[in-house]
Amino acid sequence: MFAAANLEAILLTVKLASLVTILLLLIGTPIAWWLANTRSAWKAPIEAIVALPIVLPPSVLGFYLLVAMGPQGPVGQLTLALGLGTLPFTFTGLVVASVFYSLPFVVQPIQNAFAAISPGLFEAAATLRARPWDRFFSVALPLARPGFVTAAVLGFAHTVGEFGVVLMVGGNIPGRTRVVSVQIYDHVEALEYGQAHELAILLMGFSFVTLFLLYALNRRVTTLSA
Amino acid sequence: MFRVMAFALGLLALTPTVRAGEVQVAVASNFAAPMKAIAAEFEKATGHKALLSFGASGKFYAQIRNGAPFQLLLSADEVIPAKLEADGLVIPKSRFTYAVGTxxxxxxxxxxxxxxxxxxxxxxxxxxxxxxxxxxxxxxxxxxxxxxxxxxxxxxxxxxxxxxxxxxxxxxxxxxxxxxxxxxxxxxxxxxxxxxxxxxVPAEMHRPIRQDAVALAAGRNNAAANALLRFLREPLAMAIIQSYGYRP
The missing domain is CATH 3.40.190.10 (Periplasmic binding protein-like II)
Structure with missing residues (x-):
């Protein structure tokens, strides 16, 4: 159905978005937990940093990531010292950039879900001698489940839709960094409008269905718990 | 709130409306530096203002086909101007090679x-x-x-x-x-x-990188566009173009 190059881009995009989503759930959950519970003066600045990718143009983020991960940049110096080489133009580099880029879309729903849990429930669990870790896994996580679903779906979808950052740090290498959005841009620039349509319509359909399911599912959850 | 709106309206009033002496030019990225220098000389010599947009020629093609308000295109190649010509979007016979890239x-x-x-x-x-x-x-x-x-x-x-x-x-x-x-x-x-x-890289290693310019149909009656098209072929502009390493 799809041209081979388009299929390669689709598979790469799915691989990137899946890996990034898993990493973001692992990294985002402790950040969200801390933000939901802390009274530290650091809360506002950390929240602002996490939210930066929502307002910054991807060209700014991509440009700074390219410079930071380059051989003269701080991240680049670190990866070079560790014998890992530099990150731009590699799949790993795309993963790192995407984690940063999609972070707020994962942290914010989880943080809101944690914040909505009544503190009384933790106190009740504590009186039943649940240890802090136990309280987290058996009270907080199950109650915050809708937040996690939203976070995972938005994190995945936002990474699929990422363009500017990938363009800046990717280097457009087939099978390694040429994702669907870049492939569409290439087709449009090369005046291959038919092939561009093929992928663009797929992305439109995917985005609509994803968001539709998310909102439909969230409504059901709210109605059930109401 | 009212002050914010008044401020926004003030900003709107400040945005310049297109005057007769303006030409909007789509310029290939590689030609950005020489074109800025040429535009400055052009303004000095003629009083017309050249508004420059830099980008990839393929993107300009898609934009021009969809009604972008450019009067001139300085492409990075000869293919896209020829395609626009075939589409009937240019002023006939206006296409010429303004630079050969190195x-x-x-x-x-x-x-x-x-x-x-x-x-x-x-x-x-x-x-x-x-x-x-x-x-x-x-x-x-x-x-x-x-x-x-x-x-x-x-x-x-x-x-x-x-x-x-x-x-x-x-x-x-x-x-x-x-x-x-x-x-x-x-x-x-x-x-x-x-x-x-x-x-x-010596010229014989690859086919020449001919960069063509073309006047777009949208600029038919634009005096500034016609003046810039002429200016690009004058010795002063050609000297600037060659000083940036383009081959004659």
Whole structure:
């Protein structure tokens, strides 16, 4: 159905978005937990940093990531010292950039879900001698489940839709960094409008269905718990 | 709230409306530096103002087909102006070659690229940046050069592509790619290669990079557009173009 190059881009995009989503759930959950519970003066600045990718143009983020991960940049110096080489133009580099880029879309729903849990429930669990870790896994996580679903779906979808950052740090290498959005841009620039349509319509359909399911599912959850 | 709205209205009033003496020009990324210099001279000589937009020629094609308000296109190649001509979107017979591009193999590190480009066959680098050969004529010329040197397949794994020549230059100047094929105009300053090290690729290594300009149908009655089209062929503009390393 799809041209081979388009299929390669689709598979790469799915691989990137899946890996990034898993990493973001692992990294985002402790950040969200801390933000939901802390009274530290650091809360506002950390929240602002996490939210930066929502307002910054991807060209700014991509440009700074390219410079930071380059051989003269701080991240680049670190990866070079560790014998890992530099990150731009590699799949790993795309993963790192995407984690940063999609972070707020994962942290914010989880943080809101944690914040909505009544503190009384933790106190009740504590009186039943649940240890802090136990309280987290058996009270907080199950109650915050809708937040996690939203976070995972938005994190995945936002990474699929990422363009500017990938363009800046990717280097457009087939099978390694040429994702669907870049492939569409290439087709449009090369005046291959038919092939561009093929992928663009797929992305439109995917985005609509994803968001539709998310909102439909969230409504059901709210109605059930109401 | 009222003050915010009044401020916004004030801003709107400040935005200039298009005057008769203005021409909107779509300019290929590689020609950004010389075109700024030419536009300054053009304003001095004629009083007309040239508003420049820089970008990839393929994107300009899509925009022009969909009604973008450009009166002139200075393309990075000869294909896109010819296509616009076939689409009937240009003023007939206005197309001409305004510059012939020079390809250069360039590194931001001094002494990295030797004067004969032999660094390519040594291969002691991780990434070689080229512009996307499908989209950018400098990228196509770079691939032809590699093919001529018999290095196309051995260097395939080290190639990274910029979407256009500007991004390719960014990959090299940030050091992420140790070297890359860029336009000589991007690394020329005051008639010489300012930083790093370079091999100016001889003209016979690839087909000439002919860059064509064309007047778009939207600019038919625009005096400034016609004046700029003439100005580009005058000795003053041609001298500026050649001072950035374009071949006559």
């Amino acid at each position: 390809l250069v193999l360039w590194s931001a590190q001094a002494g990295f690229v030797d004067e004969r480009g032999e660094v390519l066959s040594r291969g002691n680098f991780a990434h070689l940046a080229v512009a996307n050969p499908k989209l950018a004529p400098y990228g196509a010329a770079a691939m032809e050069t590699l093919a001529r040197l018999g290095l196309k397949s051995s260097l395939q794994d080290k190639l990274v592509q910029g979407e256009n020549i500007a991004q390719t230059h960014q990959f090299v100047i940030s050091g992420n790619a140790q070297l890359g094929f860029v336009a000589l105009s991007q690394v020329m300053k005051d008639r010489r290669i300012a930083d790093g090290s370079a091999w100016v």
